[in-house]
Amino acid sequence: MVIFASVTIVIAETYNKGPSIEQELTEEELSHWAFQPIQHPRPPEVQNESEVANALDRFILARLEEKGLSLMPSADRRTLIRRLSFGLRGLPPTQEEIQEFLNDDSEIAYEVLVDRFLGETAFGERWGQHWLDVVRFAETEGFEHDYVRPDAWRYRDWVIHAFNKDIPYDEFVSLQIAGDELYPDVPDMAIGTGFLVAGPDMSDINIAEERSHTILNEMTSATGAAFLGLTMACAQCHDHKFDAISQADFYRMRAVFANMYFPEKQKRLNQVFFEPDAEAPATHLMLRGMFNSPGPVLAPGFVRAANPMGLTVPETEEDATTTGRRKALAKWITDPEHPLATRVIMNRVWHYLIGIPIVGTPNDFGVKGDRPTHPQLLDWLSKELMVRNWSLKEMIRLVVMSATYRQVSRPVDDTWVDAVAADPDNRLLSRMPRKRLEGEAIRDAMLFVSGRLNRKQGGPGVHPPLPREVAITLLKKQWEVSKDESDHYRRSIYLFVRRNLRFPMFDVFDRPDTLASCGRRNVSTTAPQSLTLLNSDFSLNSARHLAGEVLDSGAIDYSAWVDQCYERLFSRLPSDSEREIAIEFLEGQTTMLKDAEREVSELAVPLGTENTMDRFQGSALTDLCLALFNLNEMIYID
Amino acid sequence: MNSDARGALNRRKFLRNVGGGIGAIALAKILSEENLLTAASNVSAEADTLARLAPHYEPKVKRVVYLFMHGGPSHVDLWDPKPDLVKYGGMPLPDSFGSVMTRRKVVHNPLMPPAREFRPRGESSIEISDFLPHISTVADELCVMRGCHGDSVNHPQSVYQMNTGSILMGKPSLGSWVSYGLGSENQDMPAFVVMPDPGGGLKGGPPAWGSGFLPASYQGTTMRPGANPILNLKPPAQVTGRQQQSTLDMIYKLNAKHLEDRDFDDSLAARVRSYELAYRMQTAAPDIVDISGESKATRDLYGIGEEPTDEFGTRCLLARRMIERGVRFVQLYSGDTLGWDAHNNLEDNHSTHCAKTDKPIAGLIKDLKKRGLLEDTLVIWGGEFGRMPMSEKGTGRDHNPWGYSVVFAGGGVKGGMTYGETDAIGLRAEHNKVHVHDLHATILHLLGLDHEKLTYFHNGREERLTDVAGNVVTEILS
Numbered sequence A: 001m002v003i004f005a006s007v008t009i010v011i012a013e014t015y016n017k018g019p020s021i022e023q024e025l026t027e028e029e030l031s032h033w034a035f036q037p038i039q040h041p042r043p044p045e046v047q048n049e050s051e052v053a054n055a056l057d058r059f060i061l062a063r064l065e066e067k068g069l070s071l072m073p074s075a076d077r078r079t080l081i082r083r084l085s086f087g088l089r090g091l092p093p094t095q096e097e098i099q100e101f102l103n104d105d106s107e108i109a110y111e112v113l114v115d116r117f118l119g120e121t122a123f124g125e126r127w128g129q130h131w132l133d134v135v136r137f138a139e140t141e142g143f144e145h146d147y148v149r150p151d152a153w154r155y156r157d158w159v160i161h162a163f164n165k166d167i168p169y170d171e172f173v174s175l176q177i178a179g180d181e182l183y184p185d186v187p188d189m190a191i192g193t194g195f196l197v198a199g200p201d202m203s204d205i206n207i208a209e210e211r212s213h214t215i216l217n218e219m220t221s222a223t224g225a226a227f228l229g230l231t232m233a234c235a236q237c238h239d240h241k242f243d244a245i246s247q248a249d250f251y252r253m254r255a256v257f258a259n260m261y262f263p264e265k266q267k268r269l270n271q272v273f274f275e276p277d278a279e280a281p282a283t284h285l286m287l288r289g290m291f292n293s294p295g296p297v298l299a300p301g302f303v304r305a306a307n308p309m310g311l312t313v314p315e316t317e318e319d320a321t322t323t324g325r326r327k328a329l330a331k332w333i334t335d336p337e338h339p340l341a342t343r344v345i346m347n348r349v350w351h352y353l354i355g356i357p358i359v360g361t362p363n364d365f366g367v368k369g370d371r372p373t374h375p376q377l378l379d380w381l382s383k384e385l386m387v388r389n390w391s392l393k394e395m396i397r398l399v400v401m402s403a404t405y406r407q408v409s410r411p412v413d414d415t416w417v418d419a420v421a422a423d424p425d426n427r428l429l430s431r432m433p434r435k436r437l438e439g440e441a442i443r444d445a446m447l448f449v450s451g452r453l454n455r456k457q458g459g460p461g462v463h464p465p466l467p468r469e470v471a472i473t474l475l476k477k478q479w480e481v482s483k484d485e486s487d488h489y490r491r492s493i494y495l496f497v498r499r500n501l502r503f504p505m506f507d508v509f510d511r512p513d514t515l516a517s518c519g520r521r522n523v524s525t526t527a528p529q530s531l532t533l534l535n536s537d538f539s540l541n542s543a544r545h546l547a548g549e550v551l552d553s554g555a556i557d558y559s560a561w562v563d564q565c566y567e568r569l570f571s572r573l574p575s576d577s578e579r580e581i582a583i584e585f586l587e588g589q590t591t592m593l594k595d596a597e598r599e600v601s602e603l604a605v606p607l608g609t610e611n612t613m614d615r616f617q618g619s620a621l622t623d624l625c626l627a628l629f630n631l632n633e634m635i636y637i638d
Numbered sequence B: 001m002n003s004d005a006r007g008a009l010n011r012r013k014f015l016r017n018v019g020g021g022i023g024a025i026a027l028a029k030i031l032s033e034e035n036l037l038t039a040a041s042n043v044s045a046e047a048d049t050l051a052r053l054a055p056h057y058e059p060k061v062k063r064v065v066y067l068f069m070h071g072g073p074s075h076v077d078l079w080d081p082k083p084d085l086v087k088y089g090g091m092p093l094p095d096s097f098g099s100v101m102t103r104r105k106v107v108h109n110p111l112m113p114p115a116r117e118f119r120p121r122g123e124s125s126i127e128i129s130d131f132l133p134h135i136s137t138v139a140d141e142l143c144v145m146r147g148c149h150g151d152s153v154n155h156p157q158s159v160y161q162m163n164t165g166s167i168l169m170g171k172p173s174l175g176s177w178v179s180y181g182l183g184s185e186n187q188d189m190p191a192f193v194v195m196p197d198p199g200g201g202l203k204g205g206p207p208a209w210g211s212g213f214l215p216a217s218y219q220g221t222t223m224r225p226g227a228n229p230i231l232n233l234k235p236p237a238q239v240t241g242r243q244q245q246s247t248l249d250m251i252y253k254l255n256a257k258h259l260e261d262r263d264f265d266d267s268l269a270a271r272v273r274s275y276e277l278a279y280r281m282q283t284a285a286p287d288i289v290d291i292s293g294e295s296k297a298t299r300d301l302y303g304i305g306e307e308p309t310d311e312f313g314t315r316c317l318l319a320r321r322m323i324e325r326g327v328r329f330v331q332l333y334s335g336d337t338l339g340w341d342a343h344n345n346l347e348d349n350h351s352t353h354c355a356k357t358d359k360p361i362a363g364l365i366k367d368l369k370k371r372g373l374l375e376d377t378l379v380i381w382g383g384e385f386g387r388m389p390m391s392e393k394g395t396g397r398d399h400n401p402w403g404y405s406v407v408f409a410g411g412g413v414k415g416g417m418t419y420g421e422t423d424a425i426g427l428r429a430e431h432n433k434v435h436v437h438d439l440h441a442t443i444l445h446l447l448g449l450d451h452e453k454l455t456y457f458h459n460g461r462e463e464r465l466t467d468v469a470g471n472v473v474t475e476i477l478s
Helices: A002-017 A055-066 A077-089 A095-103 A109-119 A121-134 A152-165 A169-182 A187-195 A208-228 A247-255 A325-333 A341-354 A375-387 A392-401 A415-422 A439-449 A485-489 A504-508 A527-535 A537-552 A558-570 A576-596 A615-629 B003-018 B024-034 B037-041 B083-087 B155-164 B174-182 B241-260 B266-289 B296-302 B310-324 B346-370 B436-446
Strands: A283-286 A294-298 B063-069 B118-121 B126-129 B142-149 B192-195 B329-334 B377-382 B404-410 B417-419 B429-431 B455-458 B461-464
Touching: A055 A375, A077 A095, A077 A109, A077 A121, A077 A392, A095 A558, A109 A121, A109 A392, A121 A152, A121 A341, A152 A187, A169 A187, A169 A208, A169 A325, A169 A341, A208 A247, A208 A325, A208 A341, A247 A283, A247 A294, A341 A375, A341 A392, A375 A392, A439 A504, A439 A537, A504 A527, A527 A537, A527 B241, A527 B266, A537 A558, A537 A615, A558 A576, A558 A615, A576 A615, A576 B241, A615 B241, B063 B174, B063 B310, B063 B346, B126 B142, B142 B429, B142 B436, B155 B174, B174 B192, B174 B329, B174 B436, B192 B310, B241 B266, B266 B310, B296 B310, B296 B346, B310 B329, B310 B346, B329 B346, B346 B377, B377 B436
Parallel strands: B063 B329, B063 B377, B142 B417, B192 B329
Antiparallel strands: A283 A294, B118 B126, B142 B404, B377 B404, B455 B461
């Protein structure tokens, strides 16, 4: 062992003198677009000034005009409030909100709406989930026992709070990497470092070195993906095949976390634990990425290609209580000259609002990732973020106020055909992309329109009942249903996140697996999705409650019922032909149920406060509600 | 383009995207009105993710039944006879075996002889223990690989590795890769079906059959015997079939209007189709699990209607019914939370699990053979690892990933052969070793897929089931 260690030191010394364990970066590697300094371009001139709502539209419009196109007209107010409400709050607008917006003839009506939504706590609950995808958040560790991390929810609440309080993005990043180092005297400032230990863990594995090796590599990879848009994970076994990230780059960054440890008594990774004294064990380059193959020793450092600023990790001060390495990492990432960090977050913001990211691979800004469709716009947004004190809310506001965001997403006049012909994949944003809601938003919306959504905020994750077939796949006591029934109707972000079992409704709608950072969810369309919305108890109960709400609203005839349903679910009134189809359905369904002479107990009667309703008509209304939950319009937002 | 021409084009797009199914009648009406029937007959559902894809080369088998013995069945008590283990039973592990990584502290425990005698079976004289009298009767169909090995002494890591190639969570499973590579032969059913043990509690959980970074449509769909084989397959009790039929009709009508107003958007059209598949699955899945039409002879073959084989026998029969209907990859788990994990009282544990599975598995192989299905089906028997030659607590054995047996039967594989060897006591694979990656490469090969070409680009990397390793075990191919 002694011999082995001294050999390692020899190699390390050789390395420090120069001869390489990695190639010098080539000019070609360094010329990759994402490593270039961020410009602050002047928004371009456009021919049609009248279409411009704010500066960012110029970047979009200028490109469209080159193709002989222009922006689509603004969507109508009902479409806008629905789009904005789901985009900022993850919920549909209420009928009252719609009426108020329709009746507000002020020029700033839309702006007022934007500010109101941004100020609601629902905003953090919506955007918090986006971030939880990025940080692979779960409340258990995965693998065999999938042990619970009892305090993990505090990080989830912290994220929601950070969005609502609009903590500047540079601070948001720093607190997640080094909150404890930056504010050693304020315990709450360490909650954000839950990011570092949010990933999977195998606390049961035989070999402690393998466990910590796996965690440190995971932490390094997650940091690279979340903040830098780099596929660092590819460089743990060998130099990155495509990008300018050497294996040494990987382990130098890993060295930043080297003093992580597992406390004896606390087996679960509830929070990050770093040795309080300033010593950190040496970090080796691990040959072939294997935990038992230490190679040369490396000093902590930053990915060379993304470090034109030439920042280094300072030596730890003598009387320091921590290594200060993570503080240095946070400082590097949030440096105004950092070529990646602001581009990466602004691409995410754009993606969540517009639906198509500027860089199609939000977690991969490398050469194998997509090129930006609008590189100048991306740079401009990145600079603006810094100009606006790193305020994400300001940037979100800017995007949703643009004419680009407000475009229609469907044909309203003849310009559509030309736009589709010249811009078939909508890469130029010649129209607003249509977006499929996530499983979380679908569930929240169904609870909301059926009057059941419990708006309680924060606290430990809740456990709504699982279908029996799903529950039995778990070990005993892994999903003890929350005793307070109202907890079953909390917003989706407050549902307990078990790594080994995605909540069924979220699972079918492409919720990421929490095993690695997810920058862009898959959008699949499958039969199990349809079966879930059509046949689950959750759907039927939501339909019965919605039917109850409709009856309680005082709507007295079929026509009024249909109108109520449409406005609650789709934020609009039905067309004449839609109303006709729905009424015909209600009549047909009522007759069918009546002919079958079924008892109340056999029918899905509405669950409102009024029970005087004819049971067959009531059940037909439930059927209508169930059918409407299944329409494309329910889960696709124009 | 004038608006009439555009309308016709859009309608064609609509027809191509929406295809047949629930709305077929309504569509046929539109079609005849528009005189577009010819156009429609030319377009198929080519865009479906599960549509059948072409293999890389001529496949030997079209489908797989994977019998997963969860917990780690003991190779030295079932498949891998070791006279030395009998001879030196009670003695400590000789020093010459060097250091051994184990899950529990068993390295210095005495060697434990197998719990049952081994005998030569069939014309090929493969030695199989008395734990498996029924499987022994089909010995000449089996290819027993005795030199298999993996990388972790822990359950979930090994369950993941055997299923996904990696000891880490979250990689796509073998079944997902196969459905990604080949699609389904049956548009009414998922390509990859999993039938978990009714006792539940697989170590590592559902990620074992997850699709990882592959799209969700490739993940294993869990099915159970009985009235409700797939989650949410049937309407709730208060909704009758007729009620749902008219509900679906209205959904179709309103979705069609929505689609028309939105330029016949492909993803919206795909969702209309997904309701058709859901509707067809409501008929197809119960039909698969309805075994009332199977003869008594067939039921007896699988041990259905008798204990303790009824439960596993039923699932084996369902596996046959699924592959008959074009399901590509069926995986069955034997063993609840503990399963075959015989840390103590191996005698009792393996007696129980063998009694439950031995006859059904033999029955499955015989039934497939009789129906001519075995020649293009691969049947796999295996756990996540084997067990140690040393004893644990005097009567059990600890996990052993360093050497164990996996058994193949069916198309493209030589029957009545053994391949590879462990050392004298069954501790480590020694000769003609087969790593998990090699098993995977071979399985894909039999299905006509080149494991180096079956890739998916994810997070900066062309990912493979076999990572950067894997060799096809050509010696066992027929």
